[in-house]
Amino acid sequence: MNYMLCTTTTTDPIIVFSENRSRISVVNNNRIEIEKIQVDGCLIDVKLEKCDWLFCYGDNAKKAVFIELKGCDLDKAISQLRSTINHTKERYRAYKKECYAITTRVPKHGASIRKRSIDFFNQTGATLSVKNSPHSINI
Template sequence: MEIKKECTLSTTDSKIKCEENKRKIIFINKNRDNVDKITVDDCQITSGLRCDYLVKHAKKEYFVELKGEDIKHAFQQLARSISILGSDDCQLRKCFVISSRSPLASAQIQNVRLQFKRKYSSDLIVKNISFEEDL
């Protein structure tokens, strides 16, 4: 799927923030490279399961879901978003679930992490409230 210009913010800011309802992730852009922050939910994808944001930097993709407590639903949203928007030539892919609180046991999350690694060649990171990631 082609990325819509109206859904994309291209920036060289040192910090790229994705936030919603006190949950946030900040991508640290030390070199001030050009980064695309794509609003997926209700812009790039308007129906069905979808994550909140996709941040693209060089051949790297960072899929973001800012969630309340329904972590299992977040995994489904990320999986569908990757299947629609993921690039074949991606060299690094990471998925982030930033939740208000995670009710899943770490063993359950570990199993889903393995599935994401195998099926989507993606790391899966689940954090509460706030997180920072270097690009």
């Protein structure tokens, strides 16, 4: 995996990740330096399951955020996020990990999504948020 080839660094106030009709915006009001890494189509080989993007930031409290932009197949999105965490675990061992599955149509937020998030955390140590597109997060 060639991290240097797949990474761009930015301090933009708004960083947008989008694919088809799924979209997430990262609001970076403090203009923190962010490493934006294209996972799908660059970092991880085509044969393996992987999420679309990953970004990381922070000096002391390092954080890695994994993003999967999906239509409505939530199970596939969760599987891709889990797989990417496993493939990158050595590099991001010391990072707090968050995952976002951004879908165009997600089932009603209820017990099943909560259970999936808890199972995901127990398996990976990363939080999982399932959100409808478009979504925005502040860092």
